[in-house]
Amino acid sequence: MTRSLKAAFATAALVAGCALAAGSPAQANPAPKPIDAYPAAIPLSTDTNIANWEKLQFGMFVHWGMFSSYGGYYNGAQQTIGYPEQIKAWMNIPTSDYLASAHQFTADKFDAAQWCATAKAAGAKYLVLTSKHHDGFAMWDTATTDYNVVAQTPFGRDPIKELSTACRAQGMGFGLYFSIIDWTLQTPEPYQNLNPIPDSMMPYIKSQLTELLTKYGQLDELWFDMGKPTAAQSAEMAATVHQLQPQTMVNSRVWNNKGDFEVGGDNSVPTRQLQAPWQSAYSIFPKCWGYCTWPSADRSDASKTSKTTQQIRSLFTVTSGSGNYLLNVGPQGNGAIDDFQAGVMAGIGAWNARHPNAVEGARPTLYGRMSWGDSTIKGNAVYLGVSSWPNGGGDIRLPGMASTILDVTVDGTADQLPYRMDGNDLVITLPAQPTDADLPVIKVHTDGAPLVRPAGTAVSADRHFSIAAGS
Known part of the structure; x- marks a missing residue:
């Protein structure tokens, strides 16, 4: 039985138990205590791993990689379809050009402590970084490929190491996103990103997961994405995570019902209460998870105000519906979180400060x-x-x-x-x-x-x- 089903049954048992007690015939000896009400708070899961994850409540998702340096444009032309983090496929950027961009990637504004502080000040309890997106460019010091941020950029540092250390120093949790598909090994199909996973890729995937799960301390969640693995492959990936870090929660996009919590579609905030562990992943700019400077990404003061309000309401809705909210920012290629997105996060933090018990620990x-x-x-x-x-x-x-x-x-x-x-x-x-x-x-x-x-x-x-x- 998956962790999700266990949690669902536990909550159902709580409600069913109350209903059964209320409807049972009176016993002559001893007389039952009349039931007129029961606790209104939905308790944490009885599964320790799930309960610890539920306590996180609110996290900051960060889409940052080589794609961030493009901002949604290539050779002066705007990408007009798809997410900007997938620009390599949508704009047919040759790998040689992509590497040329990597060779200019200095990320001179990257500050791991500042990223973690931005999340914490908003009320988030953990941060999740894209370790590798569909482009296959690894954002850590890996021995599995030289197509990585340390080997190919003048930045030459391991941001996962810096972020995992900085966030924990501030009392923040940490997690990683991992794309199952990899355009260095597969032909891009960005319309659906449902490439089957050849068995020949599995040792590579497992080697990368092993590094991520053994080099950077405790991970609160491993956020898989896309691809069309078989049930056996999904089970193998989830098992790799749980064997190396039993407490790490795996999202449903490991596919084939092998995850520990449900994430649904992008930018979705369910308005009904769900019992099994679930998460809503939303981006401040819903059409841009990676950094973009498109005209549609309105950065006016009025837009900042409305987006701040929207995200606060979404956070409360998700919390009240038993969910965990993961709000995405897309830093610039230089490593800075732009003033607009930082301002939205600060606005959420200001509301949490005005209402410190409405979400925090609620x-x-x-x-x-x-x-x-x-x-x-x-x-x-x-x-x-x-x-x-x-x-x-x-x-x-x-x-x-x-x-x-x-x-x-x-x-x-x-x-x-x-x-x-x-x-x-x-x-x-x-x-x-x-x-x-x-x-x-x-x-x-x-x-x-x-x-x-x-x-x-x-x-x-x-x-x-x-x-x-x-x-």
């Missing part, structure tokens, strides 16, 4: 998604992220609230908000204007850990629990 809830937004729980409080503020103010409802409410405030302030109970619904009256320009957060302080009572249930005066027909 858990998703069993209250469900609402038309007005989502909720998380930390300690004895529910945090409501109100993404759809009532026009001119008004009421929002949180169904299923079974706890005694101590107070309701605008998060980060002492400002009290009016509230009342309407059956199982907590009704809160919001002021006319949103209380935060990016994502308003309302804190519901409860007496003890927040509890939930499902819709259609009721508790009588003598504390008997009942479920209405059709519920």
Whole structure:
């Protein structure tokens, strides 16, 4: 059984157990304790590796490689199709020209400590770097090929070594992206990137994975990408990771249901709650994972503001849906994260500072998604992220609230908000204007850990629990 299925069954068992207890006939001796509610926070997985990964919550993805020096242009012509990190294939760049660019790659602005600090200040707990993209150019000091950043560039350093060291020095986790396909060994097919993997490639892949998993300390995740391996090849790659680092989580793009967590498609933020371990990978510029300077990559102040708001809301949505959010930046070829992307990350950090408990260490809830937004729980409080503020103010409802409410405030302030109970619904009256320009957060302080009572249930005066027909 995969780690993902174990987690799904564990959560299902929690809910099913409550439902079974509620619906069981009364026993004459001893009498069962009436059940009227149960904990509203969805717990961490019972699998230690999954739980440790779930605690990471938010990471910074970094697409950086030889492709970064092009910025989406070749010989003055703009790449008009595909992601810029795949420019070698889309623009038919000869390997000799690609190497010529490598020979000019000084990365004089690269600062591993600054990258890690940028991630940490945003509230991210780990960083994931592209060790090798589809172009096959290795961004580490490898003995498997001389087509690598140390052998072919005047930069001549190992960024994976520097980043892994710098991030851990700052208390950050670290992970690596690894492309299964390799255009030094395969004919590019960038429309789908689903090249079959010949068995002759597997020793090369395993040798590179072995280096990555033995030279740079603990990796929190290994993010495979693309290709069309067989089930046996997928199992072999996942097993290589788990044998060398049993705690490292493998994403679903190792394919054939051999991964530990699901990632879905690029730039996708599921709006429904998922039980198995999952991650949403999103790029600040959705059409550019590697660095690009295309006109469509709007770097205006207005765009920075809107993207910051979008990413904050996506982070909260993913957290409230039991997921892990991996937000991508694409540094320039010189190694600097441009001011726009750094500004978006800083904006996320500012929101996290205003609402330090809404995401950090918070858990998703069993209250469900609402038309007005989502909720998380930390300690004895529910945090409501109100993404759809009532026009001119008004009421929002949180169904299923079974706890005694101590107070309701605008998060980060002492400002009290009016509230009342309407059956199982907590009704809160919001002021006319949103209380935060990016994502308003309302804190519901409860007496003890927040509890939930499902819709259609009721508790009588003598504390008997009942479920209405059709519920």
